[in-house]
Amino acid sequence: MIETPAIQPPVGRLAPSPTGAQHVGNARTYLLAWLSVRSRGGRLILRMEDIDSPRIKPGADRQAIDDLLWLGLDWDEGPYIQTQRLALYEDALERLKAAERVYPCTCTRSDIAAAASAPHAGQEGPVYPGTCSTRSADDAVELCKEGVPFAWRFRATDQERRIQDLVVGEQRCNVARDLGDFVVGKTDGTPAYQLAVVVDDAAMGVTEALRGGDLLPSAFRQLELYEALGARPPAFAHVPLVVGMDGRRLAKRHGDTRLATLRQQGVAPEQLVGLLAWSCGLISEPHPCRPADLLPSFSLDRVAREPWVYIDVVGS
Numbered sequence: 001m002i003e004t005p006a007i008q009p010p011v012g013r014l015a016p017s018p019t020g021a022q023h024v025g026n027a028r029t030y031l032l033a034w035l036s037v038r039s040r041g042g043r044l045i046l047r048m049e050d051i052d053s054p055r056i057k058p059g060a061d062r063q064a065i066d067d068l069l070w071l072g073l074d075w076d077e078g079p080y081i082q083t084q085r086l087a088l089y090e091d092a093l094e095r096l097k098a099a100e101r102v103y104p105c106t107c108t109r110s111d112i113a114a115a116a117s118a119p120h121a122g123q124e125g126p127v128y129p130g131t132c133s134t135r136s137a138d139d140a141v142e143l144c145k146e147g148v149p150f151a152w153r154f155r156a157t158d159q160e161r162r163i164q165d166l167v168v169g170e171q172r173c174n175v176a177r178d179l180g181d182f183v184v185g186k187t188d189g190t191p192a193y194q195l196a197v198v199v200d201d202a203a204m205g206v207t208e209a210l211r212g213g214d215l216l217p218s219a220f221r222q223l224e225l226y227e228a229l230g231a232r233p234p235a236f237a238h239v240p241l242v243v244g245m246d247g248r249r250l251a252k253r254h255g256d257t258r259l260a261t262l263r264q265q266g267v268a269p270e271q272l273v274g275l276l277a278w279s280c281g282l283i284s285e286p287h288p289c290r291p292a293d294l295l296p297s298f299s300l301d302r303v304a305r306e307p308w309v310y311i312d313v314v315g316s
Contacts, residue, residue: 009042009043010040010043010207011042011043011044011205011206011207011208012033012034012036012042012044012208012209013033013044013047013201013206014030014033014034014044014045014046014047014068015047015048015197015211016030016049016064017048018049018056018060018061018063019052019055019056021057021060021258021259021260022067022259022260023250023258023259024250024257024259024262024272024310025242025250025257026067026259027067027071027259027272027276028242028279028308029210029239030071030073031071031273031276031280031291032210032237032239032280032300033210033211034073035294035298036208036298036300037208038291039295039299042208043077044077045075045076045077045206046065046075047078047079047081047200047204048079049193049196049197051083051086051190051193052193061079063260065079066260067260070259070269071259071291072269072273072290072292077204080200080204085196085199088200088203090191092195092199092229093152093184093185093195095229096154096184096228097137097152100155101155101228102137102155102185103133103153104135104139104152104153105131105135105150105151105152105153106132106149106150107128107131107132111131112126112129112131113126115129115131127177127178127179127180128153128181128182132150133181150187151183151185151186151187152183152185153181153182153184154181154183154184154194154221154224154228156176156180156181156182156221156224157224158174159174159176160172160174161174161220161224163219163223163236165236165237166208166235166237167210167237167300167303168238168305171216173220175221175223175224178220179217179221194218194221194222194225197222198226198231199229201234202229202232206234207234207235208234208236209234209235209236209237210238210239211237211238212238213239213241214249216236216238219238237300239280240303240304240305240306240307240308241307241308242279242309242310243307243309243310244309245311247307247309257310259272268288270288270290271288273288273289273290273291273294274286274287279304280302280303281302281304282302282303
């Protein structure tokens with residue numbers, strides 16, 4: 001088990017992905033990330049995770065900043081922009097190549113799904129069956145000559161890893177068995193999320209990564225990368241998601257829950273913050289308040305452990 005002792009003062013991050021508008025679920029996670037760090041006198045970094053270029057929406061980064069400021073959430077550094085930090089990710093990938101921790105993979109998603117030996121890992125989909133794992137990093141040279149597209153896939157270790165999550169407690173996973181080798185460099189030459197977030201958190205000195213519970217499997221993948229790159233991992237805190245009446249993660253199918261829409265409707269930020277604080281178990285009744293009002297009594301121990309079903313009572 002890799003120990004990630006609490007460091008004072010903590011360094012956390014707010015990391016919007018400008019693939020679309022920020023919604024109520026995002027706001028709840030940002031609020032908790034802000035409270036967790038600010039309640040202990042820590043420092044916050046703002047980072048725009050914009051490397052998923054085909055899905056990036058023009059202007060979504062500026063809108064995310066406006067949303068955070070509207071909520072009353074501030075930061076000390078940034079915004080850092082991932083697409084302006086590509087050289088750092090390329091350097092990390094070169095180090096992984098030199099150590100033979102990655103290999104070129106020519107499999108498509110349909111290839112992996114069709115592999116008879118690929119078991120399923122719940123919502124994570126099929127585990128990579130290792131089709132290309134016998135390749136070395138140097139085999140990429142020949143693939144390039146032949147014009148064959150490939151991604152860089154990380155060799156996961158066959159060992160149990162444990163995380164003492166600050167919200168959900170001890171979690172265990174064998175990445176090789178349960179999740180499989182994973183992509184760290186995409187076929188278009190850009191870094192994958194797993195590599196970029198590890199490089200950034202390590203470079204920025206992040207000591208606490210608080211995010212949605214759907215990213216818990218990513219924490220185990222990232223532990224592998226921290227170890228391979230010789231960096232210290234942050235403490236992880238995975239908070240329950242906001243879901244719709246159908247129990248699924250909040251999305252367009254549940255109506256317009258965008259923060260920009262709430263602003264346009266004249267909703268006061270204190271009204272939403274109070275509702276979110278109540279949903280987390282931080283206050284006994286949903287009443288208007290500011291994030292700063294919640295600091296004196298905040299503790300992650302008080303955060304509800306179950307997903308919260310959102311009903312649009314704010315914008316109605």
